[in-house]
Amino acid sequence: MKLHEYQSKLILSQYGISSPYGKVVTNPADARIVAQDIAAPVILKAQTFASSRSLAGGFLRADTPDDAFTAAEQLLDSKVNGYAVHKVLVEEYVESLSEVFVAITTDRTVGKPVMVASSQSGLEIHNVISHSADEAFYEIVEPLIGLRDYQIRRLAGNLYVEPAQWSQFEKFVSGLYRCYVATDATLVEINPLATVFRANKNQLLALDAKLYIDGNALFRQPALLAMRDFEGEREDVVYLHDSGMIYHRFDGQIGCMVNGAGLAMAIMDLIYEKGNKNCVPANFLDIGGSAELQSIYDGLKTIISNPNVKVVLVNIFGGVIRCDDVAKGIIRFLQEHPPDLPFVIRLQGTNAEIAHELLAQSGLSGIVHAFSLTDAVQKAIKLICS
Amino acid sequence: MIVSFSDPVLIQGITGREGRFHSYQMLEYGTNIVAGVTPGKGGEWVSGIPVFDAVSAAVSATGATISIVFVPASQAVDAIYEAVDSGIRLIIVITEGIPILDTMRIIDYARGKHCRIIGPNCPGILVPGSVKLGIIPDSISRPGSVGVVSRSGTLTYELINVLSQSGLGQSTCIGIGGDPVIGTTMVEVLDFLEADPVTDRIVLLGEIGGRGEIDAAQYIATSMTKPVVAFIAGKYAPTGLQMGHAGAIVEGDEGSAEAKITSLQRAGVRVVNNPEDIPSLLR
Numbered sequence: 001m002k003l004h005e006y007q008s009k010l011i012l013s014q015y016g017i018s019s020p021y022g023k024v025v026t027n028p029a030d031a032r033i034v035a036q037d038i039a040a041p042v043i044l045k046a047q048t049f050a051s052s053r054s055l056a057g058g059f060l061r062a063d064t065p066d067d068a069f070t071a072a073e074q075l076l077d078s079k080v081n082g083y084a085v086h087k088v089l090v091e092e093y094v095e096s097l098s099e100v101f102v103a104i105t106t107d108r109t110v111g112k113p114v115m116v117a118s119s120q121s122g123l124e125i126h127n128v129i130s131h132s133a134d135e136a137f138y139e140i141v142e143p144l145i146g147l148r149d150y151q152i153r154r155l156a157g158n159l160y161v162e163p164a165q166w167s168q169f170e171k172f173v174s175g176l177y178r179c180y181v182a183t184d185a186t187l188v189e190i191n192p193l194a195t196v197f198r199a200n201k202n203q204l205l206a207l208d209a210k211l212y213i214d215g216n217a218l219f220r221q222p223a224l225l226a227m228r229d230f231e232g233e234r235e236d237v238v239y240l241h242d243s244g245m246i247y248h249r250f251d252g253q254i255g256c257m258v259n260g261a262g263l264a265m266a267i268m269d270l271i272y273e274k275g276n277k278n279c280v281p282a283n284f285l286d287i288g289g290s291a292e293l294q295s296i297y298d299g300l301k302t303i304i305s306n307p308n309v310k311v312v313l314v315n316i317f318g319g320v321i322r323c324d325d326v327a328k329g330i331i332r333f334l335q336e337h338p339p340d341l342p343f344v345i346r347l348q349g350t351n352a353e354i355a356h357e358l359l360a361q362s363g364l365s366g367i368v369h370a371f372s373l374t375d376a377v378q379k380a381i382k383l384i385c386s
Numbered sequence: 387m388i389v390s391f392s393d394p395v396l397i398q399g400i401t402g403r404e405g406r407f408h409s410y411q412m413l414e415y416g417t418n419i420v421a422g423v424t425p426g427k428g429g430e431w432v433s434g435i436p437v438f439d440a441v442s443a444a445v446s447a448t449g450a451t452i453s454i455v456f457v458p459a460s461q462a463v464d465a466i467y468e469a470v471d472s473g474i475r476l477i478i479v480i481t482e483g484i485p486i487l488d489t490m491r492i493i494d495y496a497r498g499k500h501c502r503i504i505g506p507n508c509p510g511i512l513v514p515g516s517v518k519l520g521i522i523p524d525s526i527s528r529p530g531s532v533g534v535v536s537r538s539g540t541l542t543y544e545l546i547n548v549l550s551q552s553g554l555g556q557s558t559c560i561g562i563g564g565d566p567v568i569g570t571t572m573v574e575v576l577d578f579l580e581a582d583p584v585t586d587r588i589v590l591l592g593e594i595g596g597r598g599e600i601d602a603a604q605y606i607a608t609s610m611t612k613p614v615v616a617f618i619a620g621k622y623a624p625t626g627l628q629m630g631h632a633g634a635i636v637e638g639d640e641g642s643a644e645a646k647i648t649s650l651q652r653a654g655v656r657v658v659n660n661p662e663d664i665p666s667l668l669r
Contacts, residue, residue, distance in 0.1 A: 106486060108596040108633070111493055111567045127638060143490040184485055216632060217485035219460055244483075246630045261564055261630025262538025262593050265619035266661060272622045273659055284623075286630035288482075317540040317547075319509070319523045349523055349543065373544060374662050 001213045004047040006089045007227050008211035011183065015175035017190070019206045022091030031072030034090040035065040041093040044071045045208075049232055050081035051124055058085070061093055086232065094205060096194035100159050101128055102173065103189035104141075104180045113141040113180065115151070115173070119159050121192030147177040165195070165202060172204050183224060184217030244288040245295060247302055252280035254380050255303035255312040255341075257296075259321050261286045267315055270377045279385040282309045287316075296329030304339050311342050313380040315373065318349030327355035331362045339366075344380045346370035388578075389452065389476065391516045396421040396444050396474075398465045399456035400432050404480070408456065408521050409433055415518040420448035423465075441465075441472040452476045454510065454519055459483035462506070466492045470501045478519050479505035479569070486567055486632070493569045503569025507631065509539045509561035512546075522546070522559055530555015532668060533579035533612075535572055536591035537564055537598070537633070541619060545591060545661050552665035557585040564631030566595065572602040580610050587613045587668055590655070592646055594620035595633045599646040607653035614655045615667045618643045621659075 003011070009019040023034045024047065035042045046058035053059060058080040062068035068090060075088050099121040107114040118128050118136045128136050137158045139151045152173045153166060161169050172193070180188045189210040195202050218225045246261070254271055258264035264286045271281050283306060287299050303312055316326045326347060334343070343366055347355045359367055368383070370376035395412075399405040400422025410433045413419055419435050421444035428439035438444040441453070453474045457465040462481045469477050470492075477496070484506045496503050504510065510520015515529035521539075526547040532554050536542040542561055549556060560575050562568055572590065579585045592599040599618065606614055620629055620636075621643040628635045636642050647657045656667050 106490070106566065108566045109598075109601070111490055113490065124638065129638070129640075143487070143494050181487065184487055186486060214486050215628070216459065216483045217487070220485070246628070248624075248627055248629075250624075258540075260538060260540030261634055262536070262541035262591065262619045263544060265593060265623060265629050265634065266541055266544075266617070268623070269619060269621045270660060284627075284629060288630075317543050319521055319540060319543050348547065349526070372548075372662060374660060 001215055001218060001224070001228055002049050002233070003211045003213065003224070003227060004049070004087070004229060004232070005045060005209055006047055006087070008209040009206060011211060012175070012179055012206060012209055015179040016171055017175050017179070017206050017209075018204070019209065020092045020094045022089050024087050024089050025072060026076070026087055028069045028072040028076065031088060031090050032065045032069040035062060035068035038090075038092050042068055042090050043093045044068060044075055045089045045091065046075045046078075046080045046085040047087040047089055047232075048080050048083035048085055050083040053080055056081045083232070094194065094196050094207065096192065096196050096207065097202065098195045099192035099207070101191045102176065102193050103187065103191070104176055104185070105187045107140060110140055112143050115139040115141060115147065115155065115177070117155050117159060125187070125189055141177065146181070147174060149174070162202070165204070168204055179211075183211065184214045184221055185211055186214045187212040245299055246284070246286045247299075248284040249306060250281055250283055251308065252282045253308055253310040253384055254279055255282045255306065255309040257285050257287060257299050257303060257312065257314045259287050259316050263315065263317060267313065267373065267377065270373060271381065274377055275381045276385060279381045282306055293325060293329045293332070296326055297333050300330065300333045301337070304337070304341065309341065310384045311344060311380050313376055314343060314345045315376050316347050318347065318352060322351045323347040323349060323355035324351040324358060327358040331358065331364065334364050342366045342368055342383050344368045344370050344376055344383070346372070346376040389511065389513070389517050389519060391416065392418055393452050394418050394420040394448055394450045395452045395454060395519065396423060396441070396448070396450040397435070397454050397456065398423045398441070398469065399458070400424055400435065400437055401427045401430065402456055402458070405456035406432055408480075409435060411521070412518050415524050417518050420450050441468045441474065445472045445474070450474065452519065453478070455479045455481055457481060459485070463488035463492050466503070467495065470496045470499050475501055477501060477503045478508065478510045479503060479563075480508065480510060480521060481505075482507040482564070484565070486565070489565060489567045493567065496569065504560070505563040505565070505569060507565045508563030508568075509542065512556070512559045514556050520561070522561065526550055527559070528555040531557050531584060531586045533557050533582065533585035533588045534559040534591070535575040535579065535588065536561050537593050537631070538591055538619065539564070541591055541661065545589060545664060548662050548665055549589070554665055554668055557582060564633050566633035572598045573605045576602055576605055576610065580612055585612065587615070589664055589668070590614055590616040590650070591661070592616060592618045593631065593634050594623050594629065594643050595631070595635050595641045597640065600649045603646075603649040603653040603655065606650070606655060615664050616650050616655050616657045617661045617664065618646050618650070618657065
């Protein structure tokens with residue numbers, strides 16, 4: 001689950017990480033008021049999940065409150081890399097003396113958290129890791145022990161942090177790790193972490209912040225879950241998370257319902273291989289291991305709520321799932337919502353014969369039986385692209 | 387990873403829906419399930435298996451050395467710690483949805499105690515005709531000499547099904563799981579299959595996310611003699627989208643299907659576009 005910059009900064013402030021003063025607004029008049037309050041140049045930042053917002057015109061500087069009004073108007077009316085802008089963060093504009101990149105994420109290969117830092121700020125973390133090979137510094141964190149102070153000092157040395165600033169840097173970075181653990185984050189990124197001069201001394205400020213929360217941990221992060229911005233996430237994504245299903249909507253015509261992520265991806269790949277631009281997947285839907293009757297019902301309903309869908313492909317391999325339960329769900333759905341679409345159904349595994357019999361005896365029209373992955377994909381494509 | 391049909395097994399979370407169903411399936415197969423554990427349900431029986439409140443009690447009473455975990459995600463890590471601390475040497479974690487921080491900690495802990503974890507979010511191990519530790523449907527399998535290593539659940543079943551239908555039986559099938567951090571890697575399973583006298587060729591089922599298959603390719607190139615055929619799912623998955631499995635996501639440059647396929651091909655692995663084409667390449 002992604003959190004916006006303003007949300008991330010708010011949460012990080014609880015762990016000793018300071019950011020420039022700012023407030024989130026949803027209309028230009030409020031932007032003007034905040035700018036008046038700050039009484040200094042401000043930067044207006046589109047709060048979207050688009051990457052590289054600054055490069056895509058998502059950041060605008062305003063030197064007067066009236067400029068802030070205009071800038072907010074412009075941002076709120078726009079899309080940044082395809083993401084609509086509903087909120088703008090109006091923040092005091094800050095001149096930095098120097099900037100670095102610091103992040104904490106998971107090293108999948110090692111299976112431990114890793115702190116990544118670079119004296120080159122501004123790049124996305126994946127670019128830092130792949131392109132800044134010589135300039136990126138890594139500290140693997142022992143998951144049972146945590147980030148050690150000496151690791152932070154080593155990092156400070158690598159980044160040429162002034163010794164006078166080490167204690168501040170240590171507090172800051174250890175706060176990042178505490179946040180990472182307490183919020184079940186998969187990514188905490190401060191990019192850039194700036195040294196600024198204020199109140200007669202050098203201070204560290206997070207000019208930008210990103211916090212991504214592990215989807216598997218949301219059950220124990222109710223306060224964070226409450227901050228979820230469904231609207232701001234890609235508009236073509238519908239979350240069926242409560243039921244354990246994962247759905248992503250695409251632009252195609254073949255609706256897919258599959259049990260198992262690897263199998264769902266394989267079906268998607270096969271459709272692309274064998275189809276053409278008029279018969280590609282309309283969605284990705286993994287109904288997971290234990291599909292209840294209700295889940296199948298909800299899954300199908302979601303698939304056909306997409307008006308672009310011209311055929312539905314159901315491929316269920318029953319291991320945990322019982323194929324006759326799937327058949328019952330499909331039958332109930334089609335009886336209650338007789339759609340104008342063909343359904344290509346391939347059920348294999350536990351109780352598959354019973355399932356096909358049930359479908360045959362249901363009297364429903366528009367059902368095409370398939371007997372292998374390739375068969376199912378070819379039949380679905382043929383029905384709409386022959 | 388070397389298991390035999392007589393190894394005593396206990397099931398954690400046995401009284402839950404999944405635990406009950408799969409314990410019964412495993413018993414039917416002949417798995418030596420000697421105990422179940424669900425805190426608070428000690429004294430009950432599930433399919434003739436005695437249930438204990440604690441793993442240590444179950445181990446004392448029965449000598450179980452292997453645990454299969456069906457405990458729900460919110461409590462799973464505690465159950466696994468309990469198993470490690472009770473002397474279990476192999477833990478197969480079926481549960482999906484365990485927080486990544488929990489997984490990182492428990493895998494590190496288990497390693498320190500010389501306990502192997504397979505998974506989480508995995509279907510387990512199947513040695514057709516011999517051992518079923520998990521949920522891989524045995525009815526579609528048959529004994530043979532093809533080893534299978536996979537990150538997937540149902541895609542693995544599809545593959546086993548087409549292998550069996552083509553007359554190519556399986557030696558050992560191991561599902562390592564769909565999470566980003568896992569207890570047993572593809573390389574470790576390949577190492578086991580290379581040394582296994584029953585296995586003479588291998589199928590690798592991978593997917594987008596992480597670099598497990600790239601590490602596997604390097605291992606295959608330097609240390610393996612047995613032929614490997616592979617399928618990598620997610621060639622058409624958009625960047626940045628989590629495709630079902632927590633571990634199935636292409637992030638920036640890392641984890642794309644293309645990179646894995648290229649890497650495997652360079653190591654001499656034949657990679658198919660359709661898993662149903664695998665049997666013909668194995669002959």
